[in-house]
Amino acid sequence: MHSVTRVFLPDVNRVMTEEKEQPDEPLQPDEVRIVTRFLGICGSDLHVLKGHHPVGKPPIVPGHEIAAVVSETGADVTHLRPGDNVVVDPIMPCLDCPACRSGRFNLCFPPRVAGFRIPGFARSSMVVPARNLHKAPPELPMKVLAFAEPVACAHHCVTRLPESQRDRVLVIGAGTIGLSIIQALRIVGAREIAVVEPDERKRALALKLGAQRVVAPGKLAEDESFSGVIDVVAAPATIMEACLKVEPGGTVVCMGVPRGNCEIPLAHMQRFERSLVSSGMYVPEDFEAAISWLSQGLFDTRDLITDIFPVSQAPQAFERAQTPTSIKVLIEFGR
Ligand SMILES: [Zn+2]
Ligand SMILES: [Zn+2]
Missing domain, CATH: 3.40.50.720 (NAD(P)-binding Rossmann-like Domain)
Structure with a gap:
C-alpha cells in the first residue's frame, strides 16, 4: 500500500511541511503503525528549530508530544488494535543497559529521544515500537490526550x-x-x-x-x-x-x-x-498515571491548551508558540 505522509522538515527559523508519497514499510512483529491526530509544540521543539538545542539540530523532524490512532499492528502485538487511541513515549531505549534493566529508561545512555537525536513525531503517520504506546480510553478527547506528555513530566x-x-x-x-x-x-x-x-x-x-x-x-x-x-x-x-x-x-x-x-x-x-x-523526562508508569489523571478529570487542561491550529497553518502555530500569551499550542492533523 502507498500512503501520503505529511512530514515537518524544518529549517532554522522556518517551519515547512512536505507531503511525501511512499510505500508503507512492512511492520516488524513488535511494531505499530499510527496516524497522528494532535501534536503539541514544546519549548524544546522551538530550541531545536532555532538550532539552540544542545543535541537536536535542524534539519530534523521535531516533535515528541502526540495523540494518535493505531492503524495497523505487527504480528506479536496483543495489547493494541486498530482504532485504539494512544500517546507515544518518545524515549527509544536500548533495553540492555543497567538503567534499562532496572526500568529507568529515561536514564538509558546514549539517549535516543524522538525529535532530538532521532526523527520526531511531527508527521501525519509513522511506525513505532509497540512498547512505546500507551492506550487511552476512547472517551478521553484526543486534544486532552495530546497533553499526556507534559503531565507525565510533572x-x-x-x-x-x-x-x-x-x-x-x-x-x-x-x-x-x-x-x-x-x-x-x-x-x-x-x-x-x-x-x-x-x-x-x-x-x-x-x-x-x-x-x-x-x-x-x-x-x-x-x-x-x-x-x-x-x-x-x-x-x-x-x-x-x-x-x-x-x-x-x-x-x-x-x-x-x-x-x-x-x-x-x-x-x-x-x-x-x-x-x-x-528530574529528567519520565518512565512508562508516568504515562499510565498521566492518562489516569486526565481520564478522571483530576488534571485540567482547559486553561493550558490555549490554541489549536490545523496542520495547514503549522508555521503560524510555531509562531504563536513563541508568544508569551500562549501556553500549549496544538496542531491538529487531518484538518
Ligand atoms: Zn516537551
Ligand atoms: Zn539502555
Whole structure:
C-alpha cells in the first residue's frame, strides 16, 4: 500500500511541511503503525528549530508530544488494535543497559529521544515500537490526550520528592511545566503549594490550578522554608533560592534545564542534610498515571491548551508558540 505522509522538515527559523508519497514499510512483529491526530509544540521543539538545542539540530523532524490512532499492528502485538487511541513515549531505549534493566529508561545512555537525536513525531503517520504506546480510553478527547506528555513530566517530577516532603512545596516558575507540576502536587495531596512567578497572568492561573499562594520573584519572606522546592527554571538565581528555601532534611528538585553550571550553597545543604535531586523526562508508569489523571478529570487542561491550529497553518502555530500569551499550542492533523 502507498500512503501520503505529511512530514515537518524544518529549517532554522522556518517551519515547512512536505507531503511525501511512499510505500508503507512492512511492520516488524513488535511494531505499530499510527496516524497522528494532535501534536503539541514544546519549548524544546522551538530550541531545536532555532538550532539552540544542545543535541537536536535542524534539519530534523521535531516533535515528541502526540495523540494518535493505531492503524495497523505487527504480528506479536496483543495489547493494541486498530482504532485504539494512544500517546507515544518518545524515549527509544536500548533495553540492555543497567538503567534499562532496572526500568529507568529515561536514564538509558546514549539517549535516543524522538525529535532530538532521532526523527520526531511531527508527521501525519509513522511506525513505532509497540512498547512505546500507551492506550487511552476512547472517551478521553484526543486534544486532552495530546497533553499526556507534559503531565507525565510533572508526575515524574513530583515522585522525585520523597512522599513525606510533598506537603509544603515551593514551585519556582509557572510556565506549561510549572503549572502542570502545581496540578500534580494538588492531586497527590500537597497541603500547601507556594509559587514564585514573574508573570501576573501565570500567577493567577497557578492559584486557579491549585496553588495557595503566589508571589513575584524576591517576595518570599527571609525566614520562610518548605519541605520541598521544585525549580522549574534552573537559572543560577533560582537554584540558589531553591536551596536556601528548603528546610532541614528537605529536598530540592531541579526540573528546569540549566544552561550551564550553577553555584550551590553546599555548606547550607550539607550540615542539615538538605538534598538536591533532578528530574529528567519520565518512565512508562508516568504515562499510565498521566492518562489516569486526565481520564478522571483530576488534571485540567482547559486553561493550558490555549490554541489549536490545523496542520495547514503549522508555521503560524510555531509562531504563536513563541508568544508569551500562549501556553500549549496544538496542531491538529487531518484538518
Ligand atoms: Zn516537551
Ligand atoms: Zn539502555
